[in-house]
Structure formats: C-alpha cells, structure tokens
Amino acid sequence: MKAISTYFIAPVLVLALLCTSSCKKALEEKPFSFYSPENSYKNASDARAAINGVYGELYTYDLFIQPFWNMTVLDDDHVSGADWFLGSTGAGNPQNYWGVDGPWIGCYTIIARANTVLENVPNITEIDPEVKNRILGEAYFLRGWAYFQLVQLYGGVPIRLKAVSAENPETNIPRATVKETYEAVIADLKAAEANLLPYGHANAGEPGRVNQGVAKAFLAKTYLTMASGASSGNVTVRGGVDNGYYTYAKDVVKGLEGLDPKAYYTLARDKAQEVISSNLYVLTPNWVDLWSIAGRNSKEQMWEIQSLAGSAFINNLGVYFSARSTFGVGAVWTTNNHYKDYDELDKRVLDGITHNYQTLQGTYIFYPLSQAAKYKVVNGINYNNSGSTTAERAYTIKYSGVADPTVANSDAFYPLLRYSEVYLMYAEAENEVNGPTSTAYDALNAVRFRSFPTTGSPAMPVPEAYAPASMTSEQFRSYVLAERARELNLEGVRRFDLMRWGIYLQVMNKISTGQNNISKVRTTKNLLLPIPINELNSNTAIKGNNPGW
Known part of the structure; x- marks a missing residue:
C-alpha cells in the first residue's frame, strides 16, 4: 500500500x-x-x-x-x-x-x-x-x-x-x-x-493528534476514576421527580474494592497540576466562542474529533442536538430540571441554550416558558408554542457551529478533552486529599468565573460566580460533581461520572420516568x-x- x-x-x-x-x-x-x-x-x-x-x-x-x-x-x-x-x-x-x-x-x-x-x-x-x-x-x-x-x-x-x-x-x-x-x-x-511531545512543539503533529498534555490529563482522569470508584461516603445530587436534593451513600465500583482512594486521588491531583503548571493551555475567555468554527482546536479544546465540511468526513451530531434540524427540530436536548441548575447569569445556559429558534416547518419557538418576558418577543418577532410538551426543550449550541446547518450530516467537532475538565479534576482530587482548600476553590472558581459576567473597576466576577464559601468536604465533592455536569453537559461525561461515583442506579431510579416520558x-x-x-x-x-x- x-x-x-x-x-x-x-x-x-x-x-x-x-x-x-x-x-x-x-x-x-x-x-x-x-x-x-x-x-x-x-x-x-x-x-x-x-x-x-x-x-x-x-x-x-x-x-x-x-x-x-x-x-x-x-x-x-x-x-x-x-x-x-x-x-x-x-x-x-x-x-x-x-x-x-x-x-x-x-x-x-x-x-x-x-x-x-x-x-x-x-x-x-x-x-x-x-x-x-x-x-x-x-x-x-x-x-x-x-x-x-x-x-x-x-x-x-x-x-x-x-x-x-x-x-x-x-x-x-x-x-x-x-x-x-x-x-x-x-x-x-x-x-x-x-x-x-508537548503542545506547540514543532514536531507535535497536526490538530486532532494527541500530545503530552493530553496523555497527562488522561492519566489524571484514569486515577480519578479509580479513586472515586473505590471511595466510600455520601454524594448529594439534584434530581428526582421534584428536582430536589437527595443524598446517596455511594457504592464501591465492582472490581475496585480494596484500592486506596486517597493514594489515587493524590496521583490524579499531581498529574492535573502538571498540566496546569505547564502553562500551555488556557480557558477560552468567552465560553460561547468554544463552540464556534473559529474556536476549534483552541488551547482549551485539548483533543477534538475533527471534521471537514464538503467531504465524506462528516457526522450527524448537528442534526440530532441542534434546535433546528432536518427532522424539524432536534432529537436530543437537556432536561428542564438540569436547566434549572444553572444561575440565570451563567453564560453556559444564557448563551449555551437556544432560547429562540424557528423549526424547519417555520414555527417560531422560545424556551423556557418561565422566562417568557425575556424570550417571547425578540427583535420584533413573536415566538410562541412554549409550554407545550413539544416546545419545552433546552437545545444546546455545542454542535450547532457548522458550515451548513441545513444538511443532515455536517462538520460538527466532538470534544474528547477540554482544559476546563483538568481544573475540575484538580478541584475534586485536592478536596478528597486535603479537604476544600484554597487551591481546590481556585481551580473550581477558575471554571466558574469564565462563565459569568464581571462588575466594577477593576473588573471582578459577579457574586453569583463564586462557589459557596465554607463548604464541607462532602458538600464540595457534590458541588464539583454538579459543576462538571454544568460545564460538560452533553459531552459524554455525565454517565461516566455517575458510574464512577457509584450512584448511577440511585440517581436514575429516583427519576423513574423523565421528561418526554423517557424511562430512566x-x-x-x-x-x-x-x-x-x-x-x-x-x-x-x-x-x-x-x-x-
């Protein structure tokens, strides 16, 4: 050949x-x-x-x-x-x-x-x-x-x-x-x-290839997965039929019994710290830019599945996840309950969810009904249909930034690793080793600050951007898990998080039948x-x- x-x-x-x-x-x-x-x-x-x-x-x-x-x-x-x-x-x-x-x-x-x-x-x-x-x-x-x-x-x-x-x-x-x-x-x-080779090295290879920082981050992720799987303790998760807060005693993941969680969390923290200390990666300042064509292969998007419009190298992520679709509307969305877990000022929901859209059939729809004053009339266009079971859908923008959104198969990129997750891995691991220290808070808030507006001079994050102060170790653990869900929503991370923490069955069955009558x-x-x-x-x-x- x-x-x-x-x-x-x-x-x-x-x-x-x-x-x-x-x-x-x-x-x-x-x-x-x-x-x-x-x-x-x-x-x-x-x-x-x-x-x-x-x-x-x-x-x-x-x-x-x-x-x-x-x-x-x-x-x-x-x-x-x-x-x-x-x-x-x-x-x-x-x-x-x-x-x-x-x-x-x-x-x-x-x-x-x-x-x-x-x-x-x-x-x-x-x-x-x-x-x-x-x-x-x-x-x-x-x-x-x-x-x-x-x-x-x-x-x-x-x-x-x-x-x-x-x-x-x-x-x-x-x-x-x-x-x-x-x-x-x-x-x-x-x-x-x-x-x-490290990111940016002349011989590190083209975009889409892995580099040394990606290997370090996946080592941290492996250690973190093993550590959380072997841990005992409680985790509080928002959910269930009423979207309340429920505390679950986690199960040890089968096959990881007897592992020393603290030892593996230490390995995870130290390896995540190596990635952070390299100063080779940065969070994209404006969260919404991550999902634009220009934002592909950025210093935050550490490893992405590549795609190319106008070729056979395309996929159907856009058609399934985006609000407007060749189906009429997309087939996958974020639940209304998870939408409520974001602060109203959080750009990940303010800009990351499609609030106004037109279906393929021409119907103008806004989301959510509870924010009708903000989204029902925009730029002189009346958006209707909210409140119905067919319209209360929180569609993500993450796979909508494609060359041609009108085709069934397009050039959406799929994130396999983002730098924001490295910060969250560090925050989780440091908490499990030493409790909610200032460095654990700093890593957690680094991700949150990027997604909130600033105020004052010099500019500082608004109060809502800060993670709650004085949390216990258990509260911090649960908060990081929730923050991972907010940051990495619909990126293929949440299921693995529930599994590694040994709470998948409890969380899913607490919902029973979810939105749109989907069995959980x-x-x-x-x-x-x-x-x-x-x-x-x-x-x-x-x-x-x-x-x-």
Whole structure:
C-alpha cells in the first residue's frame, strides 16, 4: 500500500469514504487493520500512514459517527429527547440499538492497529527520531484510551498487547480483572507521556493528534476514576421527580474494592497540576466562542474529533442536538430540571441554550416558558408554542457551529478533552486529599468565573460566580460533581461520572420516568454493557456475558 499524506485529515477522509456509504454496509464490512503487517515499514511516510490508520477507527460507525456517543451521552439523568431516538439506549435498552457492539469492536480495532504500529515502527530507520517517538507515543496513548473506555463500559476485558500473527496466534484470551485492565491503561498512558511531545512543539503533529498534555490529563482522569470508584461516603445530587436534593451513600465500583482512594486521588491531583503548571493551555475567555468554527482546536479544546465540511468526513451530531434540524427540530436536548441548575447569569445556559429558534416547518419557538418576558418577543418577532410538551426543550449550541446547518450530516467537532475538565479534576482530587482548600476553590472558581459576567473597576466576577464559601468536604465533592455536569453537559461525561461515583442506579431510579416520558429506570445489568455475542462465540476463554445480559 502506498504511503498516505502526512496530513492527518487525509487518512480520515479515506476511511470516511469507506465507512459512510451506508450504515448497513459499514456494519457488515470490518477490515481488521488499516495498515497491515504485510506492508513494509520503511520510512516516515509509512509510519505516519500506520498511526493515521489507528486514529481512523475513531471516525467510523463503530465509534464517533454515532455508536459511542449514542451509548454514553444519551444515558444519564440530564438528557431527554424524542422517544424514537432515546427509546433504546436512552431508556436503558442498549441491546435494541443497532450499534450496541460498536464500542467493543471499535476499541479493539484501535488496539489491534496500535499493536501493529508498536511492533513495526521501532524498526524504521529512515525517520526523524523525535517524530518516531511521537508516533509510538500516539499508538501507546490510543491503545490506553481504548482500554480505558472498555474497562468503564464492560469491566475487566481481555488484554491484547501483541498483534495476532503466526508468532502470536492465540485469540482465546480470558478477561483480565478490572484492576489489571486499569494497570494496562496506566502503563500505556505513561509510555505515551514519555514519548509524546508537548503542545506547540514543532514536531507535535497536526490538530486532532494527541500530545503530552493530553496523555497527562488522561492519566489524571484514569486515577480519578479509580479513586472515586473505590471511595466510600455520601454524594448529594439534584434530581428526582421534584428536582430536589437527595443524598446517596455511594457504592464501591465492582472490581475496585480494596484500592486506596486517597493514594489515587493524590496521583490524579499531581498529574492535573502538571498540566496546569505547564502553562500551555488556557480557558477560552468567552465560553460561547468554544463552540464556534473559529474556536476549534483552541488551547482549551485539548483533543477534538475533527471534521471537514464538503467531504465524506462528516457526522450527524448537528442534526440530532441542534434546535433546528432536518427532522424539524432536534432529537436530543437537556432536561428542564438540569436547566434549572444553572444561575440565570451563567453564560453556559444564557448563551449555551437556544432560547429562540424557528423549526424547519417555520414555527417560531422560545424556551423556557418561565422566562417568557425575556424570550417571547425578540427583535420584533413573536415566538410562541412554549409550554407545550413539544416546545419545552433546552437545545444546546455545542454542535450547532457548522458550515451548513441545513444538511443532515455536517462538520460538527466532538470534544474528547477540554482544559476546563483538568481544573475540575484538580478541584475534586485536592478536596478528597486535603479537604476544600484554597487551591481546590481556585481551580473550581477558575471554571466558574469564565462563565459569568464581571462588575466594577477593576473588573471582578459577579457574586453569583463564586462557589459557596465554607463548604464541607462532602458538600464540595457534590458541588464539583454538579459543576462538571454544568460545564460538560452533553459531552459524554455525565454517565461516566455517575458510574464512577457509584450512584448511577440511585440517581436514575429516583427519576423513574423523565421528561418526554423517557424511562430512566435502570437495573444492575445497566452498570455494564453486554459483550458482543460474536466475541463470546469466537473467544472461548470468556466464560459468560456481563450480569443480566
């Protein structure tokens, strides 16, 4: 196979052309590897083509064209939507969704391709050593990222660190424990951190590639996930039928029993601090700019799924999440209850929710009914229809900043890591280690201040911007969890937060039936996804599916 362009977008476009001709075709045709071992790895172009093939799986019908975000974003307490779209995954029935096997297949495809890179690129001599190490770092990172997703979604999984070959023919690999899987994640992310280059380095690569700061942040996120999963204590969450505040005694996540939470929180805090102390990243001053075309790949958007208008490299995020859609209106929105968890001055709801829009059919709608004085008449246009079950919908703007919002598939970018989350990880971890110290407050308020107006001279954040003073450790813990929900709403984080804190079942079942009659009832089987039947049939070392499946 000839080497592909060194530009990252090229291999993605090639893969998109292969994968998007039809949903059915994409599901039936599963190439084992984009860059097979039969190819001779001779020079830098071969190495780049190989690592591009690893990234390429992110842009398929296994992962981020739809299945991965469908099975994570749609399954939490703060999301609602059309019953025709949320009736499977969004209602706790992922087995009824056509893409249910996607995360498993996609992650293991990434792993297989990364293994091939790690085994062959070291032998290349016609390459800049710095670029060579970076490519190896990318492969380590993507493999570690894939195992991180797998262990969160499925529990302990088979660990495959070598490509299947004549020398390594064994395909029947038993499941590792949860702890062993996390150990594999950490080992890969540490190797990635050691090999990758810092953001802004001349050889760090094009936008869309991971760098050293991304590896550090995901190490912090891994440690944080393990620490919170192993912790005991209480968490207060706003929700239920009445949108009240309920305190839950958290469950220890199965498989993480006996871990030292404080030790892992210390690791998480220190690694997040390394990212912050690097001074390579900054919060975008104006929150709404994050979601514009100009705001893509900013110093806050640390890692995004890329897209390109006018090509096959597009997705349907915009059509599902935006207020105006080729469906008429979008199919996914933030619940009314979560909307009420924002202060009225908070730009994340003031600017981040679409308050006035026109449907495809021409109807003018405003949101919410409770703020009719502000949104019913705007620029001489009368907006109506609020108060009905079809209109009380808080649509996000996060996926609306596209080149052409009138088409079904557009160039929305999907955030995989933002710098604001690093601050919130630091705040959470520092609180769990030392309590709500001034540094924990500073990290928390750094995220809040950006989203509120200022007042006075010199300009200072308005009083509403400050997190409540003198919170206890438990109150601070709960507040950070709520702040993560406000900051990272509909970015695929909330479900994982509820899971790692061991409160997913309690929070979901407290709602029972949510907005638009979407069922939030969950049972213990919903704590993990089902392992694909094809995997169980082909890998006889796995002795059964996850509980309940």
